[in-house]
Structure formats: structure tokens, C-alpha cells
Amino acid sequence: MTKPANLGSSPMVSRDSGGSLVEQIVRSVACRIDDKLLRTGSRMPSIRQFADEQKVSRFTVVEAYDRLVANGYLESRRGSGFFVRERASLLNNLSPVTQPLPTSQQPDVVWLIRNMFRQLPPQKMPGSGLLPHEWLDGELVANGLRSISRLNQNLLLHYGTQQGFLPLRQQLQLKLAELEIAASPEQIVTTNGVTQALDLVASEFTQPGDTIFVDDPAWFLMFGTFATLGAKVIGIPRLHDGPDVAKLAELAALHKPKLYIIHSVLHNPTSTSLSAAKAFQVLKTAEQHDFMIVEDDVYCDMHPGSAVQPATRLAALDQLNRVIYLGGFSKTLAANLRVGFIATSHQNAIRFSDRKMLSTLTTNEICERVVHKILSEGHYRKHVDRIRSKLDTARHEVTSRVEKMGMQVEYRTPAGMFLWVETGTDTIALTEKALEKGILIAPGSLFSPHQLPSTHMRINVAAMGDEGVWKFLENELR
Amino acid sequence: MTKPANLGSSPMVSRDSGGSLVEQIVRSVACRIDDKLLRTGSRMPSIRQFADEQKVSRFTVVEAYDRLVANGYLESRRGSGFFVRERASLLNNLSPVTQPLPTSQQPDVVWLIRNMFRQLPPQKMPGSGLLPHEWLDGELVANGLRSISRLNQNLLLHYGTQQGFLPLRQQLQLKLAELEIAASPEQIVTTNGVTQALDLVASEFTQPGDTIFVDDPAWFLMFGTFATLGAKVIGIPRLHDGPDVAKLAELAALHKPKLYIIHSVLHNPTSTSLSAAKAFQVLKTAEQHDFMIVEDDVYCDMHPGSAVQPATRLAALDQLNRVIYLGGFSKTLAANLRVGFIATSHQNAIRFSDRKMLSTLTTNEICERVVHKILSEGHYRKHVDRIRSKLDTARHEVTSRVEKMGMQVEYRTPAGMFLWVETGTDTIALTEKALEKGILIAPGSLFSPHQLPSTHMRINVAAMGDEGVWKFLENELR
Numbered sequence: 001m002t003k004p005a006n007l008g009s010s011p012m013v014s015r016d017s018g019g020s021l022v023e024q025i026v027r028s029v030a031c032r033i034d035d036k037l038l039r040t041g042s043r044m045p046s047i048r049q050f051a052d053e054q055k056v057s058r059f060t061v062v063e064a065y066d067r068l069v070a071n072g073y074l075e076s077r078r079g080s081g082f083f084v085r086e087r088a089s090l091l092n093n094l095s096p097v098t099q100p101l102p103t104s105q106q107p108d109v110v111w112l113i114r115n116m117f118r119q120l121p122p123q124k125m126p127g128s129g130l131l132p133h134e135w136l137d138g139e140l141v142a143n144g145l146r147s148i149s150r151l152n153q154n155l156l157l158h159y160g161t162q163q164g165f166l167p168l169r170q171q172l173q174l175k176l177a178e179l180e181i182a183a184s185p186e187q188i189v190t191t192n193g194v195t196q197a198l199d200l201v202a203s204e205f206t207q208p209g210d211t212i213f214v215d216d217p218a219w220f221l222m223f224g225t226f227a228t229l230g231a232k233v234i235g236i237p238r239l240h241d242g243p244d245v246a247k248l249a250e251l252a253a254l255h256k257p258k259l260y261i262i263h264s265v266l267h268n269p270t271s272t273s274l275s276a277a278k279a280f281q282v283l284k285t286a287e288q289h290d291f292m293i294v295e296d297d298v299y300c301d302m303h304p305g306s307a308v309q310p311a312t313r314l315a316a317l318d319q320l321n322r323v324i325y326l327g328g329f330s331k332t333l334a335a336n337l338r339v340g341f342i343a344t345s346h347q348n349a350i351r352f353s354d355r356k357m358l359s360t361l362t363t364n365e366i367c368e369r370v371v372h373k374i375l376s377e378g379h380y381r382k383h384v385d386r387i388r389s390k391l392d393t394a395r396h397e398v399t400s401r402v403e404k405m406g407m408q409v410e411y412r413t414p415a416g417m418f419l420w421v422e423t424g425t426d427t428i429a430l431t432e433k434a435l436e437k438g439i440l441i442a443p444g445s446l447f448s449p450h451q452l453p454s455t456h457m458r459i460n461v462a463a464m465g466d467e468g469v470w471k472f473l474e475n476e477l478r
Numbered sequence: 479m480t481k482p483a484n485l486g487s488s489p490m491v492s493r494d495s496g497g498s499l500v501e502q503i504v505r506s507v508a509c510r511i512d513d514k515l516l517r518t519g520s521r522m523p524s525i526r527q528f529a530d531e532q533k534v535s536r537f538t539v540v541e542a543y544d545r546l547v548a549n550g551y552l553e554s555r556r557g558s559g560f561f562v563r564e565r566a567s568l569l570n571n572l573s574p575v576t577q578p579l580p581t582s583q584q585p586d587v588v589w590l591i592r593n594m595f596r597q598l599p600p601q602k603m604p605g606s607g608l609l610p611h612e613w614l615d616g617e618l619v620a621n622g623l624r625s626i627s628r629l630n631q632n633l634l635l636h637y638g639t640q641q642g643f644l645p646l647r648q649q650l651q652l653k654l655a656e657l658e659i660a661a662s663p664e665q666i667v668t669t670n671g672v673t674q675a676l677d678l679v680a681s682e683f684t685q686p687g688d689t690i691f692v693d694d695p696a697w698f699l700m701f702g703t704f705a706t707l708g709a710k711v712i713g714i715p716r717l718h719d720g721p722d723v724a725k726l727a728e729l730a731a732l733h734k735p736k737l738y739i740i741h742s743v744l745h746n747p748t749s750t751s752l753s754a755a756k757a758f759q760v761l762k763t764a765e766q767h768d769f770m771i772v773e774d775d776v777y778c779d780m781h782p783g784s785a786v787q788p789a790t791r792l793a794a795l796d797q798l799n800r801v802i803y804l805g806g807f808s809k810t811l812a813a814n815l816r817v818g819f820i821a822t823s824h825q826n827a828i829r830f831s832d833r834k835m836l837s838t839l840t841t842n843e844i845c846e847r848v849v850h851k852i853l854s855e856g857h858y859r860k861h862v863d864r865i866r867s868k869l870d871t872a873r874h875e876v877t878s879r880v881e882k883m884g885m886q887v888e889y890r891t892p893a894g895m896f897l898w899v900e901t902g903t904d905t906i907a908l909t910e911k912a913l914e915k916g917i918l919i920a921p922g923s924l925f926s927p928h929q930l931p932s933t934h935m936r937i938n939v940a941a942m943g944d945e946g947v948w949k950f951l952e953n954e955l956r
Contacts, residue, residue, distance in 0.1 A: 063856070065856075066855070066856030066857065066859070066860070067854065067855055067856040068856070069856055069859060070853060070854055070855065070856035070858065070859065071652065071854060071856075072652045072655070072656075076859075114640060114832075122636075130636060130637070133631075133632040133635050133636070136635045138631020138632060138634055138635055139631060141631065141634045141635065142627040142628070142629075142631050142634060143627075145623050145624075145626060145627035145634075145844070146623075146624060146627040148623060149620040149621075149623035149624040149627065150620070151620075153611075153616020153617060153619065153620050154611040154616060156616050156619045156620060156623075156812055156814055157611050157614045157616055157619065157812040157813065157814060158600075158608060158611070158812075158813055158814060159608070159813040159814060160814060162592060171548075171549075174549065174550045177550070178550075192670060192838040192839070192841075192842075193838065193839050195836075195837065195838055195839040196837060196838045196839075199836070199837045199838070203706070208686065221835075221836065221839070224832075224835075224836045225836040225837065228681070228833060228836055228837075334634055334635040334636075335635065335636055335637045335839075335840075336634055336635060336636060336637060336638060336840075336842070336843050336844055337842075337844070338838070338839070338840070338841075338842050354592075354702075355706060357592075357699075357702075358673075358677070358699065358702045358703040358706055359673065359674060359677040359703065359706075359837070360670040360671065360673055360674045360677070360816070360838065361670070361671050361673040361674075361699070361813075361816070362813075362814075362816070363670075363816075364670075364814070364815075364816050364842050364845060365814050366623070366814055366815070366844075366845065367842060367844065367845075375548060376545065376548055376549060377544070377545055377548065378541070378543075378544030378545040378546070378547055378548035378549075379544065380548065381544070381547060381548065381554075382544070
């Protein structure tokens with residue numbers, strides 16, 4: 001057997017320096033290997049010997065050696081000990097060929113969405129669709145995770161149930177009942193956010209070549225989703241109280257759509273809500289031309305109630321016959337949890353649930369348990385109350401400053417996180433300039449179902465706290 | 479203001495009884511409302527009054543009232559207090575109409591998969607595709623969740639990055655390097671399990687009407703996935719050392735497939751692995767007929783190494799040019815985490831990542847962090863070592879008992895969790911009888927790309943600990 005490698009006489013650990021003893025050993029050994037002080041292939045001291053020399057417990061050495069193996073620094077050979085491995089060569093000798101990628105010159109949907117996920121500082125993202133961290137309650141989510149980690153561990157190991165975690169669906173039944181929408185847990189299917197919900201519904205209800213109606217403007221990501229399904233997307237002009245219903249009827253007669261995707265309350269990007277009269281007309285048109293309505297209510301919990309802005313849900317009128325209702329918690333809890341849901345007829349629920357199974361098997365029950373815990377413990381209501389009240393202040397301040405700059409806020413709604421702003425200039429050009437300065441703007445053409453040029457942009461009132469962003473806008477839009 | 483409801487004089491809480499004080503109050507009040515002892519619409523005592531009467535802190539009462547609101551028992555009216563709500567009527571007056579569903583008479587793919595998610599006792603599921611709880615390590619997962627919950631909470635709130643959590647992709651780079659597959663983190667995309675990976679790859683590489691090759695037999699869920707995409711699925715006979723390559727070439731010339739999905743090691747359901755010679759021939763055929771290979775390596779960590787069974791990965795030969803490599807942790811860590819991945823060329827990675835974004839936005843970074851922590855801390859290797867060694871024992875015992883019963887184990891491989899067993903009888907009929915007794919069997923026809931009748935069944939050697947299951951089989955197969 002070869003002589004073990006010489007680690008030098010200096011101690012590797014110190015009770016005073018940072019990190020656990022295991023971490024200190026891992027760091028020291030890894031550095032010595034990276035610096036070639038330990039030769040590839042040489043044998044490490046035995047666990048016992050290392051422990052004695054460094055005056056640490058054997059358990060500590062076992063832990064440290066295990067981590068070094070997991071990170072490619074050591075190799076464990078059964079019965080003969082641990083050997084130094086050339087980590088750099090493990091990775092580098094296999095040199096992957098990465099071609100340079102064509103970069104899109106013109107901002108398009110995919111371009112903007114990719115930028116949405118770039119690690120820009122959140123205060124530099126007035127175009128973001130999320131609330132800033134400090135508006136949310138990380139402690140709620142962290143507490144949820146901690147309490148799930150203390151459950152019977154068997155619950156963590158296996159698949160979730162096909163339709164989603166039952167107690168969460170029961171809690172959603174209550175939430176829906178308060179909106180006057182009757183849905184038993186069997187009528188609810190959980191999804192990986194509203195994005196998956198839209199994908200499942202559109203996959204199930206359309207064939208390539210079919211037409212899907214959306215609002216114009218509308219949430220841009222779904223244009224891409226529907227395009228991958230081969231569907232034709234047509235926009236219905238959105239007014240202050242809902243869609244242009246005359247146009248809706250005219251286009252429905254012409255295009256025979258299969259689906260109409262609509263935000264009834266706090267429409268993205270205009271923050272408008274549907275009046276009761278418009279809601280009724282939309283349903284009548286859907287019946288007449290026999291299309292389904294997908295009511296995306298992801299901004300539900302930001303809505304201040306019918307005393308402030310209309311709050312008619314299409315599903316409350318129709319009771320999930322022709323309306324498929326979508327909701328989620330990405331906006332008010334944490335986008336990272338990826339918990340959304342579909343409420344629909346029992347038969348549709350089975351169809352969506354089977355399709356979910358075929359595309360992603362089950363959704364993540366761990367995160368569904370976290371959301372269930374947060375909803376059932378009652379802190380959620382106060383949390384969204386606080387968000388709404390902060391939004392009111394921010395909307396007021398941002399509106400007045402935007403208007404002082406000479407821009408026009410369309411609709412001036414009394415609720416929601418978005419302002420739909422007429423800038424008087426092409427906002428794609430503005431977006432390109434902003435990105436050079438590390439600022440993310442959401443230009444109007446992205447929200448156009450046909451990406452038409454636009455002088456509008458969407459502003460997130462919660463993300464306008466940065467003077468640099470204001471300066472940029474003032475400079476460009478003078 | 480109305481007089482507050484009378485809660486009776488008996489104390490609602492006791493320091494000795496079970497549950498926290500908050501839980502005790504919630505239970506007591508909820509019972510009184512369910513039993514109509516508290517009238518709908520009546521006002522609850524103020525928080526202060528309730529706290530004084532029950533000798534608990536006001537904080538406790540606030541918590542309890544919040545939970546009662548969240549669960550539909552109370553309503554909070556700003557400035558005037560809490561009022562009893564008729565929860566039953568909230569739910570029941572809105573009576574959802576649920577039609578009885580047509581039940582499938584004949585077991586099909588969807589039927590079996592639904593049953594896989596039924597809450598049957600795990601020991602009654604010899605047809606299950608997962609290891610039993612007690613073979614896995616819930617503590618590993620629970621520890622991971624706890625440590626994630628202690629992170630900077632901002633990390634929990636926002637979306638994950640589009641391609642997946644970077645440190646996890648770096649760890650996967652190492653894992654792949656050990657298999658001699660060179661993949662930079664940019665070439666890796668995380669997915670919601672291998673199921674989503676297959677859906678993304680097939681969506682991106684096929685049009686409706688295109689042909690996809692699979693092994694015959696093969697993992698059944700993907701047949702459904704590909705059917706929803708409109709693809710034609712054709713099976714290539716699987717032999718003891720890989721596919722029948724003559725047949726592969728013949729069918730490729732005939733059908734011009736776009737993809738061939740293959741398990742190179744520990745094929746499900748036969749537990750066979752690809753010989754080096756066959757691997758080479760498969761790649762040559764793919765090149766000649768210009769189709770892509772999707773190498774599903776979800777059983778990777780159950781493989782004992784090339785000394786015991788061949789372990790050639792197609793991606794190690796081809797270096798991710800024509801081969802798209804899939805992996806995941808549902809089998810060895812926890813299905814519930816839903817963490818899988820795709821390794822492919824950089825350009826394909828961008829395509830898959832964009833498509834993932836359009837169908838589910840991002841994957842769950844919380845669970846990706848858990849998997850990263852487990853992999854990088856080095857406990858994972860010992861955990862899978864233990865699984866392999868337990869599988870060896872179980873496989874040996876189950877094989878000899880199955881053969882004593884007169885059934886034939888095909889291939890008798892020295893590795894893996896599945897036995898592919900010739901029963902001599904129609905296994906669909908057997909499955910129906912088993913289900914009447916609450917036992918889940920995986921009949922051969924499910925693994926047939928065309929659901930042909932079969933006398934085979936797949937046995938999970940880790941799930942054969944129940945004497946009732948053995949008795950049933952002995953009884954039926956005598």
C-alpha cells in the first residue's frame with residue numbers, strides 16, 4: 001500500500017476561525033488539491049490518522065471526506081481508503097463544445113421573459129411583474145417549510161396525489177365559496193403556477209390551427225405558450241370596464257374561437273376590472289358562439305373589494321359550466337413555491353389532471369403543503385391586507401409623479417399593482433436604452449397579441465423606489 | 479352594537495389537554511358553531527374580553543380568531559369585531575353539481591397510473607415503481623428543507639432562474655463527468671422530474687404524426703405523453719443486452735423516427751443494461767437514419783458499476799451531440815421533490831429551457847436547493863450504496879421464491895429493482911383480481927407500446943415483503 005499523502009504539519013482546523021470543523025477541513029484539503037500540493041492519485045491519511053493528527057473526532061473526518069468525494073476532490077476505494085482525484089481534469093479534460101448563440105436583435109416575448117429572470121437588482125426592474133422582496137413575507141414561507149420538515153418524513157418521500165394535496169383543495173373550496181363560486185375539491189386541480197394551468201387548458205381544448213382570444217393588451221407569456229401549441233391568438237380590445245363586447249361578438253362570429261382568456265379583476269397590465277354588465281355580455285357571447293372562458297384570477301387577493309372597484313367573477317355567474325377559473329399564489333406569497341390551481345367541472349378536472357400527469361406526473365406536494373399551512377393558519381389575510389394598503393400609497397405617489405412628467409396613466413384605477421402608461425414615445429427603443437443602464441422596462445408591444453409597436457409601458461408601482469430609474473425616465477421622456 | 483355571543487361558562491382551554499392553546503380555542507369555537515350553539519351572525523366576544531374570560535393572552539386569541547376566519551367559521555368586520563359565519567351554508571348552499579364519471583372497464587395506461595397514486599398501503603403494491611418509504615431516507619430530505627428555511631428569506635420568494643438552480647447544475651456537471659459525459663452547466667436544464675423532461679424533448683423535436691421509437695417493453699407513462707402530442711409510438715424489442723438492432727435498423731428505414739427513447743442501464747421493466755457493442759450500433763443506426771436518441775438514466779444511481787453489469791452510456795460515446803441525456807432523483811431521494819434534468823447541447827438547452835418557461839415558467843428552486851444540498855454534502859453516495867446492497871438481498875430472495883412458484887424471471891440480471899416475470903397467465907385478468915383484494919400489480923400489457931395482451935408482469939423486489947401478496951400470487955398462479 002502506498003504511503004499516505006503528506007498534509008504538512010500545520011493544523012487544518014482552528015476553533016476560532018469561521019465555519020464548522022467539517023467545513024474547515026473540506027476547504028483546506030480542497031485548496032491543497034487545487035494548488036497541486038496534494039498529488040493526484042495519492043492516498044489520504046486514514047480517518048483515524050487524520051483525526052488524531054488534527055485533534056478532531058473521527059466523525060468529523062468522515063463527514064469531511066464524504067463531502068470531498070461528493071465534490072470530486074477525493075475518490076473512495078472500498079477497503080483501501082481515500083485517494084486524491086484531479087478535480088480540474090475531471091471537468092476540464094472533457095471540454096464541452098459550446099457554440100456562441102445567436103442573440104436576438106429585436107426584443108421579443110422570449111427576450112423580455114429571459115430578462116425578467118436575469119439577476120438584475122429588483123429596484124432596477126420597474127417592468128417586473130412581482131412585488132419586491134420586502135413587500136412579501138419570507139418568514140411565512142420559511143415557517144411553512146420548517147413545519148413541513150417536522151412532519152412524518154414518509155410524507156415527504158412519495159408522489160403527491162394526482163389532483164393535488166387534498167387539504168389545500170379543501171381550503172381553496174372555501175376561498176372560492178367566498179367569491180360565490182361553488183367548487184368541490186374534486187373540481188380543483190393544482191398546477192405549477194397559473195402558467196401550467198393555461199398550458200393544460202389550452203392543450204386540452206385546442207388543436208393546432210384553432211383560435212384563442214385574449215385581451216389586448218394582455219399578459220405576454222401566454223402568447224408564446226399558445227404559439228407552441230399551434231393556436232392562432234387574437235386580441236379583444238380591453239376598455240376601462242372590460243372588453244369591447246361589440247368587437248368580441250364580431251370577432252367571435254368571424255374566427256369561431258375555442259377559448260377566451262380574460263382577467264376579470266385587476267387585468268394585467270391595465271389594473272381594470274370587469275363591470276357586472278360586461279360580465280353578463282361576455283358570458284352571453286360565449287354561449288352564443290360556443291367558446292369556453294378561462295378566467296385568470298391570479299391578482300384576486302390584491303383586489304380591495306367591490307366597494308372600491310367592480311369585482312364580478314365570471315365563474316360566480318356561470319358556476320364553472322362554461323368558465324374555467326385559474327388562481328395562484330405567486331404574486332402574494334412566493335413565485336418560487338409554484339402553486340397555482342384550476343377550478344372547473346368535475347369532468348374537466350379529470351381531463352386536466354390526467355394531462356398534468358402525462359406532462360409533469362404530479363405537482364410538488366411539499367410546496368402545496370406549505371401554501372395550505374399558510375392559508376389555514378390565518379396569517380395570509382392580514383398579509384394581503386398589508387400589501388393592498390402599501391399598494392394604495394405607492395400607486396398614489398407613482399401616479400402623481402408619472403403625470404407630473406407629462407405621461408398619461410390610462411384608466412387611473414383605484415386598485416392593483418400596475419399602471420398602464422402612455423409615454424408618447426416608442427417603448428421598445430426606450431427598453432433597449434434602459435437595459436444598457438441595467439434597468440428592466442416592460443414595453444407595450446410585449447402585451448400586444450401581435451407585438452405591434454406601442455408607446456405604452458407597464459409600470460409596477462411597488463418597484464419604483466429607485467431614484468436612478470426615475471432619473472433615467474425623466475431624462476429620456478423630457 | 480349587538481351583545482356578544484354567549485360562549486357558556488365552561489373554560490375552553492386546559493393546560494393539560496392536547497394541542498396548543500390556539501388549537502384548543504379553534505377546536506372549541508368551531509365545534510360550537512358546527513353544533514349551532516353559536517348562532518350565525520352573532521358577534522364574538524372582543525379579543526380582550528375572550529382573553530380575560532379564558533385566562534389566555536390576547537395574542538393567543540388573535541391567532542385563534544385569525545385561524546377561524548381562514549377556515550370560514552368567523553368573519554372579521556373592520557372596526558366592529560368578529561362575527562359567526564355559517565360555514566356549512568357557505569359551502570353547502572352552493573351545491574356543486576358533480577356528474578358521476580364513466581369508469582373505465584378495461585385497465586389502460588391512465589387507469590394504472592391513477593391507481594399508482596391511490597393511497598393503497600405500500601406493502602400491497604408489488605407493481606409500484608418506487609422504493610418503499612423505509613428504504614429511503616426522509617431525514618435527508620427533512621434536513622434539506624430545514625436548512626433551506628434558514629436561508630436568507632428573499633431567496634425563497636422570487637422565481638428561480640430559467641434553466642434551474644445554478645449550483646445544482648454545477649453539481650450535476652460533476653456527476654456527469656464521472657460518467658464520462660462532458661456537460662457545462664449551460665448545457666443542463668432542470669425539470670419537474672423525468673416526465674417533464676420527456677414532454678419537453680418530444681414537444682420540441684416532433685410534430686403531430688411523427689414517429690417516436692421506444693423500447694418494447696418500456697415505461698408506460700410516456701406512451702400517454704407522446705399520444706397527447708399526436709406522435710406515433712413504435713416499440714423496438716428489448717433483448718438481454720439492449721435493443722434488437724437489426725429490427726431497429728429495419729424499422730428506422732421504414733418509419734423515419736424523430737426520436738428513440740432508451741434506458742441504457744437498468745431498463746424499466748427488465749433491469750437489463752446495454753452492452754458496449756449494442757451501444758455503438760444504436761448510435762450508428764441513429765446517425766444513418768438521422769434520429770435523436772433520448773437516454774433516460776433515471777435508474778443511474780441504482781447501478782452497481784461495470785464490474786457487475788455493463789454500464790455504457792450512449793451520451794459518453796456521443797458527448798451530447800445526437801444523444802439527449804435525462805436524469806432525476808425520484809427513485810433514490812424522493813419522488814415528491816420533483817427534480818429531474820436534461821443534459822444536451824447548449825443550443826438545445828436554450829430551446830428546452832424556453833419551452834419549459836412557456837409551459838410551467840420555472841421549476842421549483844426550493845426543491846432544487848434541497849437536492850443540491852444533499853448531493854454536495856456527501857451523504858447521498860452512502861445512501862445509494864445502502865439501497866443497492868438491500869436491493870441485492872431482496873432480488874435474490876424474491877427471484878428464488880418466484881421461481882419456486884414456477885414463474886420464470888426473464889434475464890435474471892444482477893442489478894436493479896425490477897424483475898420481469900413470465901407468469902404463464904394473462905396478467906390483466908390477474909391485475910383486476912388483485913385490485914379487488916387491494917393489491918396493485920403492474921401487468922405486462924401496460925409496458926407494451928401497443929398494449930398487447932401479455933403474460934408478463936413487473937415485480938418491484940423492494941415491495942414484496944407482504945405475505946398476503948405472496949399468498950394471493952400463489953393462489954392465483956398455482
